[in-house]
Amino acid sequence: MINKSIGCNVRDCRYHAQNENYCTLNSIQVVNHSTPATTKESTDCGSFEKR
Numbered sequence: 001m002i003n004k005s006i007g008c009n010v011r012d013c014r015y016h017a018q019n020e021n022y023c024t025l026n027s028i029q030v031v032n033h034s035t036p037a038t039t040k041e042s043t044d045c046g047s048f049e050k051r
């Protein structure tokens with residue numbers, strides 16, 4: 001089910017709603033990609049899984 005509280009455009013993720021740019025999980029974990037995080041790119045969706 002689409003979770004309109006979590007917007008996402010990563011269509012390669014198995015949890016992406018596909019027809020709309022939202023996640024279907026109830027919650028996600030956002031994690032550091034690099035530490036310390038200094039840019040947007042330093043963060044990631046830790047709940048991503050390949051389709």
Ligand code: SF4
Nearest residue numbers: 008013015016023045
């Ligand atoms: S788990 Fe993360 S990457 Fe996957 S659809 Fe949800 S928010 Fe996007």
